[in-house]
Amino acid sequence: MSQSTPPLLEGATRDLAAFAAGLEFERIPAQVVDRIKTSALDSIGCCLFGATLPWTQKVQAMVEAEGSRPAASLFGSGRKTSAAGAVLVNATAGHAFELDDIHKESILHPGSIALPVAVALAETTGRRSGRDLITAMAAGYEIGTRVGNAATMSLFFRGFHPQGTSGVFVAAATAGRMLGLDAQRMQHALGIVGSQAGGLMAAQEGAMVKRFHSGRAAQSGVYAAQLAGADFTGIVDVLEAPYGGYLSSYSGEPNARRLTDGLGQVWETGTVGYKPHASVTSIHAALDALRQIMLDHELAADDIAALDVGVSHMTHVHCAWPYKAQGVTAAQMNLYYGLAVIAFDGMAFVDQYREERLGDPKILDFISRIDARVDADIDAMGPAFRHAARVAVTTRKGERFEAEILHRRGSPENPLQQPDIEHKFRHVARSCLSAPDVEKVIELSRTLDRLDDIRPLLDILAAARP
Numbered sequence: 001m002s003q004s005t006p007p008l009l010e011g012a013t014r015d016l017a018a019f020a021a022g023l024e025f026e027r028i029p030a031q032v033v034d035r036i037k038t039s040a041l042d043s044i045g046c047c048l049f050g051a052t053l054p055w056t057q058k059v060q061a062m063v064e065a066e067g068s069r070p071a072a073s074l075f076g077s078g079r080k081t082s083a084a085g086a087v088l089v090n091a092t093a094g095h096a097f098e099l100d101d102i103h104k105e106s107i108l109h110p111g112s113i114a115l116p117v118a119v120a121l122a123e124t125t126g127r128r129s130g131r132d133l134i135t136a137m138a139a140g141y142e143i144g145t146r147v148g149n150a151a152t153m154s155l156f157f158r159g160f161h162p163q164g165t166s167g168v169f170v171a172a173a174t175a176g177r178m179l180g181l182d183a184q185r186m187q188h189a190l191g192i193v194g195s196q197a198g199g200l201m202a203a204q205e206g207a208m209v210k211r212f213h214s215g216r217a218a219q220s221g222v223y224a225a226q227l228a229g230a231d232f233t234g235i236v237d238v239l240e241a242p243y244g245g246y247l248s249s250y251s252g253e254p255n256a257r258r259l260t261d262g263l264g265q266v267w268e269t270g271t272v273g274y275k276p277h278a279s280v281t282s283i284h285a286a287l288d289a290l291r292q293i294m295l296d297h298e299l300a301a302d303d304i305a306a307l308d309v310g311v312s313h314m315t316h317v318h319c320a321w322p323y324k325a326q327g328v329t330a331a332q333m334n335l336y337y338g339l340a341v342i343a344f345d346g347m348a349f350v351d352q353y354r355e356e357r358l359g360d361p362k363i364l365d366f367i368s369r370i371d372a373r374v375d376a377d378i379d380a381m382g383p384a385f386r387h388a389a390r391v392a393v394t395t396r397k398g399e400r401f402e403a404e405i406l407h408r409r410g411s412p413e414n415p416l417q418q419p420d421i422e423h424k425f426r427h428v429a430r431s432c433l434s435a436p437d438v439e440k441v442i443e444l445s446r447t448l449d450r451l452d453d454i455r456p457l458l459d460i461l462a463a464a465r466p
Contacts, residue, residue: 005242008256012240015260016146017187020139020173025131025449028138032267033449036134036141038421039101041445042274043094043111044461045428049350050096051076051089052432052465055208059215060089072120076432078464083120084222087171090116092215095163097350098332099428100214102281103141103272104387104411106148107155107162110272113170113218114140120222121178123458130451136177138269140221143190144170145268147239149258151251153314153383156201160250164199164213171221179225191234193224194246204280204318204333206326271412274421277348279332282315284408286335286389287342293393293401294343301343301366303395309335310375310390320372325359340366350428387411432465 025033050056051074060074063085070080075090094100094112101111114137121136122128148155148166155162172193176186197220199213228234239246240256247254277284286309293299311320319335331337331353340363341352357363378388388406395401407413416424422442429438437460444457451457 007237007240007242008245008247008254009240009259012256012259013190013236013238014187015263016143016239017190018183019263020143020177021181021183021186023135023139023177025135027264028135029267029270032138032269033134035270035272036137037445037448038274038418039111039141039272040115040133040137040448041425041442042101042421043115044441044445045425046097046099046112047075047090047094047116048432048461049099049428050093050211053093053096055211056089056093056096058208059092059212063089072123073458073462075461076463076465078462080462083124084219084226086120087116087218087222088215090120090215091218092211095214096211097278097353098280099275099278101272101274102410103145103148103268104281105271105383106145106151106166106268107153108145108148108166108170109163109214110141110144110167110170112214113144113163113167113221114174117171117174117218117221118178119458119461121175122454125178127178128453128455128458130448130454132178133454134449136174139177140170140174141269141272142267143173145272146259146263147246149268150239150247150254150256152253152255153386154251154253156314157317158250158252159201161199161201161203161210161213164217165197165250167214167217168193168197168220168224171218172224173221175221175225176228179229181225181229185228185231187236188232188234189224189228191236191238192227192232193220194235194238196220196224197246197250204329205321206330208327208329210329273410273412274416274424276409276416276420276424277338278350278353279338279348280319281408282311282387283319283335283338284410285387285405286311286391287338287348288409289389289391289403289405290339290342290393291346292403292405293391294346297399297401299393299395301362304343304366304369304393305396306394307339307370308392308394309339309370309372310378311335311372312378312386312388313374314386315389316372316374323367325364328353328355328358331358335372336367336370337363339370381406433460
């Protein structure tokens, strides 16, 4: 069957593999280097905080019980395991609290995969310059996001979690570049890892396993690169194969040309954004619109009689299901809960998603006042506006106030600035690092491209926390 139908895009896997294997630091534009440095800082914060959470600790306990040869650090523990075991834990930690960076078109959080993979292999291979780390991460970001772009939102609507599916290509390209694979072996690494893609979106409604998708993607990428380095073979046309290939199997409506459009000239890495809220990105515009209305008109939660929220079809499917207090994951993925905590606290960050808040009667009462619907006008704007929101508040006095946000804070169109990311890092990492170490990590990330040896950074990541 695969021989009777033309490929979706001739040579796409080969071309992406050649790009990733041949990528040199000097070829990466300065603004992309800066974006990776920012993403590294953001991802470190996500991983360190995520390592303290119970779902990550369960994964770590399992990995440590296996007793692998100590080669790569388990963040925040003072202990080591195999490279594959370390990334399983550390990438689970990176995605453990919905704080990780986001590439809108691909629906990927590449930092929570690429950073743990690059760090683990820096430890095990001795490739420890900041330039090595940046180059490997850029390769992973660029390949993975392009795969996600080509899969389109169809992959999501079919019920697959992009982090566990397209995310494996982030991991394999990062790992392959850290291991110095040539183009042919990199092609096999992509061909191996494509067979390992997995992750179901039903996990968003309360299951810990959503966080694990990121860890498994990272682990699969390390395994794939290691096997390819030993001349184990994969599907050489894994992306474009018309039958049984990644795009033809996972996406009902792939756009294969997005795999290589402007490759080496247009950098998808440069469009990665960051999260100001500890929740699914799709609801951020709605949260900010409500906050803006409440600030502008000096409203409290009890002043609001009704809330009308218009969002895209994808956001409605993804986030507007009936809220139940069934765990942190469900709260972070739910539009209604996010709006409720904004109404009471003015923010949706770490404290708002603690277990004791999830069933608060005041939260549940406020949720009963919210009506969320698909806004046809937002949908008509196209996929680039799938995070947009229109919010209307009706007060108990009968007043009506409206706000529209087309581009969420942290998006490429409405970016957070470096001081914003550093503020976020301080807020997230303060429970994990001493104040001097927080500032040291920030400074090391600023100068990452000039570090001949990242061991001072590795030492902070590895050190045991009380």
